[in-house]
Amino acid sequence: MPKTVAILGTLDTKGQEFGYLRSCIEAAGLDTLLVDCGILEPPQVAPDVSRQEVASAAGSRIGDLVAAHDRGAAITAMTSGAVVVTQRLFREGKIHGLISLGGSAGTTIGTAAMRSLPAGFPKVMVSTLASGDTRPFVGTKDLVMMYPIVDIAGLNRLSRRVLGNAAAAIAGMVQQEVTEPAGAKPLIAATMFGVTTPCVTAARRLLEDSGCEVLVFHATGTGGMAMEELIADGYIAGVLDVTTTELADELAGGVMSAGPQRLEAAGKRGIPQVVCPGAIDMVNFGPLNSVPEKYRGRRLHVHNANVTLMRTTPEECAELGRITAQKLSEAMGEVVVLMPLRGVSAIDAEGMPFWWPEADRAYLDALKSSLNSRIRLMEVDAHINEESFSRAAAAALLQIMKIREGSELFAAASK
Numbered sequence: 001m002p003k004t005v006a007i008l009g010t011l012d013t014k015g016q017e018f019g020y021l022r023s024c025i026e027a028a029g030l031d032t033l034l035v036d037c038g039i040l041e042p043p044q045v046a047p048d049v050s051r052q053e054v055a056s057a058a059g060s061r062i063g064d065l066v067a068a069h070d071r072g073a074a075i076t077a078m079t080s081g082a083v084v085v086t087q088r089l090f091r092e093g094k095i096h097g098l099i100s101l102g103g104s105a106g107t108t109i110g111t112a113a114m115r116s117l118p119a120g121f122p123k124v125m126v127s128t129l130a131s132g133d134t135r136p137f138v139g140t141k142d143l144v145m146m147y148p149i150v151d152i153a154g155l156n157r158l159s160r161r162v163l164g165n166a167a168a169a170i171a172g173m174v175q176q177e178v179t180e181p182a183g184a185k186p187l188i189a190a191t192m193f194g195v196t197t198p199c200v201t202a203a204r205r206l207l208e209d210s211g212c213e214v215l216v217f218h219a220t221g222t223g224g225m226a227m228e229e230l231i232a233d234g235y236i237a238g239v240l241d242v243t244t245t246e247l248a249d250e251l252a253g254g255v256m257s258a259g260p261q262r263l264e265a266a267g268k269r270g271i272p273q274v275v276c277p278g279a280i281d282m283v284n285f286g287p288l289n290s291v292p293e294k295y296r297g298r299r300l301h302v303h304n305a306n307v308t309l310m311r312t313t314p315e316e317c318a319e320l321g322r323i324t325a326q327k328l329s330e331a332m333g334e335v336v337v338l339m340p341l342r343g344v345s346a347i348d349a350e351g352m353p354f355w356w357p358e359a360d361r362a363y364l365d366a367l368k369s370s371l372n373s374r375i376r377l378m379e380v381d382a383h384i385n386e387e388s389f390s391r392a393a394a395a396a397l398l399q400i401m402k403i404r405e406g407s408e409l410f411a412a413a414s415k
Helices: 015-027 051-057 062-068 071-091 104-115 157-175 194-209 222-232 246-252 265-269 314-329 357-370 387-400 404-414
Strands: 004-009 031-036 097-102 123-127 144-146 187-192 213-218 238-241 273-275 282-285 300-304 307-311 335-340 376-380
Touching (some): 004 015, 004 071, 004 104, 004 157, 015 031, 015 097, 015 157, 031 051, 031 071, 051 062, 051 071, 062 071, 097 157, 104 123, 123 157, 144 157, 187 194, 187 222, 194 213, 194 238, 213 222, 222 265, 246 282, 273 387, 314 335, 314 357, 357 376
Parallel strands (some): 004 031, 123 144, 187 213, 335 376
Antiparallel strands (some): 282 307
């Protein structure tokens, strides 16, 4: 049976283009399912999922949206409805890929639906906004944005070629067969920053030697968000969250926050996790002159011309300890927290710019007082980048994942 590509968009203004896109996809041997998100004029081609159904999925009615004469509110409603409809079609196994095209409104609706789908699901967006800042549309998902060169306003020699290429792209994605090798290894998510690289590199090697596959995420905000989403999508078997620095940026307004849901996905899914306060000694800003005025008198370190680091205070560290404890205490799976007693980053060590033992102690004290008693807290008399700490972190994860090497490595690391 042929697989099905969902084609989602405003059929009142771009029905001709969507009809051509559908014909190209069907010519490639795939079925299509056309979802109408238009509002004003009648659809130019007959949809498989009507605009009324999309609006209803958002708790709205087309007549009310038209009568309100509020384009922004209408786009918001149809976006919400498109997400609900897309997720339902995906859960029911009725679609195997999603493609859309449009300007600002169409891109907003189409990419919202795409971001609601898991990583690996084919997603293509032909958008007049694809040559600018695409982060609001892509987020942390693996969707492809294609720039059409000319506006999406009728069919011509160039637009036919671009839409044909887009159809071929989604068809190729949907038709490819990806098979997992026999005996697939457990997939581990790990977080790393430049100042925790030695720790994560050594731990990764130990995990790989024990039969795991490790995905390392750069804890720059988007890295943490991408990891949380992959965990939520069910890809990850265990988490080595060495570098929780994004929590500090969220707390103090730095530029590398991963949002308020950071450090929650693994707990909700009950996935084993080892958590460390890697780089919680710092908040990230851009060039020195970009540091907010209220922080100008703080302990600052110019990492490079584009990155300025601010040392977290004992008060901020205590709050980070409480936040970490609160999030982990709600976890449904096994959790181990490792605290390096001789510094949490490369520049938080004796003689280095961010060495401040009282601040690190404030984090630990707050963590201890707030952490659920069922969660194991290990204080390791080492710097985070020392080999002994890396071994302890890897061993703890292997042990709670019940991988045989974990007990052996853990015993060796504990000596």
